[in-house]
Amino acid sequence: MIKRSELQIARQRTAELFRHAGIVLSEEEKERIEIAEFGLGQLERQGLKLVTYVNTDRYCAKELVLFPGQTCPEHKHPPIGDDPGKMETFRCRYGSVLLYVEGEPTPDIRALLPEGSEKYYTVFHEIVLMPGQQYTIPPNTLHWFQGGDEGAVVSEFSSTSRDEFDVFTDPHIKRMPEIEED
Amino acid sequence: MIKRSELQIARQRTAELFRHAGIVLSEEEKERIEIAEFGLGQLERQGLKLVTYVNTDRYCAKELVLFPGQTCPEHKHPPIGDDPGKMETFRCRYGSVLLYVEGEPTPDIRALLPEGSEKYYTVFHEIVLMPGQQYTIPPNTLHWFQGGDEGAVVSEFSSTSRDEFDVFTDPHIKRMPEIEED
Numbered sequence: 046m047i048k049r050s051e052l053q054i055a056r057q058r059t060a061e062l063f064r065h066a067g068i069v070l071s072e073e074e075k076e077r078i079e080i081a082e083f084g085l086g087q088l089e090r091q092g093l094k095l096v097t098y099v100n101t102d103r104y105c106a107k108e109l110v111l112f113p114g115q116t117c118p119e120h121k122h123p124p125i126g127d128d129p130g131k132m133e134t135f136r137c138r139y140g141s142v143l144l145y146v147e148g149e150p151t152p153d154i155r156a157l158l159p160e161g162s163e164k165y166y167t168v169f170h171e172i173v174l175m176p177g178q179q180y181t182i183p184p185n186t187l188h189w190f191q192g193g194d195e196g197a198v199v200s201e202f203s204s205t206s207r208d209e210f211d212v213f214t215d216p217h218i219k220r221m222p223e224i225e226e227d
Numbered sequence: 228m229i230k231r232s233e234l235q236i237a238r239q240r241t242a243e244l245f246r247h248a249g250i251v252l253s254e255e256e257k258e259r260i261e262i263a264e265f266g267l268g269q270l271e272r273q274g275l276k277l278v279t280y281v282n283t284d285r286y287c288a289k290e291l292v293l294f295p296g297q298t299c300p301e302h303k304h305p306p307i308g309d310d311p312g313k314m315e316t317f318r319c320r321y322g323s324v325l326l327y328v329e330g331e332p333t334p335d336i337r338a339l340l341p342e343g344s345e346k347y348y349t350v351f352h353e354i355v356l357m358p359g360q361q362y363t364i365p366p367n368t369l370h371w372f373q374g375g376d377e378g379a380v381v382s383e384f385s386s387t388s389r390d391e392f393d394v395f396t397d398p399h400i401k402r403m404p405e406i407e408e409d
């Protein structure tokens with residue numbers, strides 16, 4: 046649950062990060078910046094902001110924004126029918142992003158696990174992306190990511206996006222946020 | 228045919244437009260900026276610069292760069308086997324791009340047709356894209372585009388790219404450039 050006033054502030058901070066990154070949005074896109082707080086009520090700690098540029102039955106492109114230290118919780122994109130699951134490429138445009146995927150755990154990871162939710166983070170192979178660096182996450186692979194010290198703006202290029210099928214490690218998560226009137 | 232020295236200069240000018248757009252490339256990407264002159268030997272008039280970020284069997288993402296007045300010649304992406312042809316979304320990041328597709332011809336288009344090649348331009352439905360604006364070109368649809376007064380940097384989000392199957396209206400065009408040693 047998130048208050049409409051909190052949403053508005055988050056939208057403004059997101060627009061500011063887009064400006065730092067030199068990324069121009071249309072007025073219509075600014076209005077529909079999606080603030081995902083995953084039903085956890087702790088947007089600063091676990092949340093994500095996104096703008097979907099295009100999502101067709103063939104491909105998808107989004108811009109993702111993270112505040113400093115903000116974490117998009119661990120999840121995967123499972124197979125759906127003939128689709129082996131969403132495959133996605135993250136390209137850092139501004140700031141830095143700490144990305145964790147399945148594989149050999151990195152000792153002493155740089156990210157701080159969100160307090161109280163530590164047990165819902167299970168993959169620790171670290172990839173640090175700076176501007177101009179990118180990484181492709183295979184389908185059906187657990188991953189989570191956190192904004193670095195200046196936050197992050199990340200272009201996501203992918204196969205078709207069907208967020209409603211995402212599988213989160215934390216069973217409390219609801220992908221679609223509810224809004225509480227002030 | 229293009230000289231290696233011309234290629235080097237085009238790469239430098241392209242890197243400059245990326246800087247204006249606030250887009251960061253890795254050193255490796257800067258080295259492999261593709262300069263397409265289509266075998267016409269008139270890169271300033273008819274040509275395109277591109278960096279492919281990712282091209283999988285599911286999706287593709289590139290950054291396209293046009294000098295002011297530079298034209299990417301008319302072409303389409305035909306069906307290949309089960310694939311209905313490449314579908315692509317152009318999103319203007321910097322400058323402006325004049326895009327022409329099939330449909331109702333626009334009277335008094337803004338672009339100047341490349342001298343001597345006028346007859347190879349046959350579609351004139353004009354779409355002008357400024358930063359933050361985008362347009363999706365359906366598969367198997369003729370299109371061409373030209374950089375505006377400041378040139379253009381354009382993100383292309385698409386289905387899988389198979390440039391070698393592109394069909395150009397001008398029969399003299401060869402998609403893959405040859406390099407002449409100085």
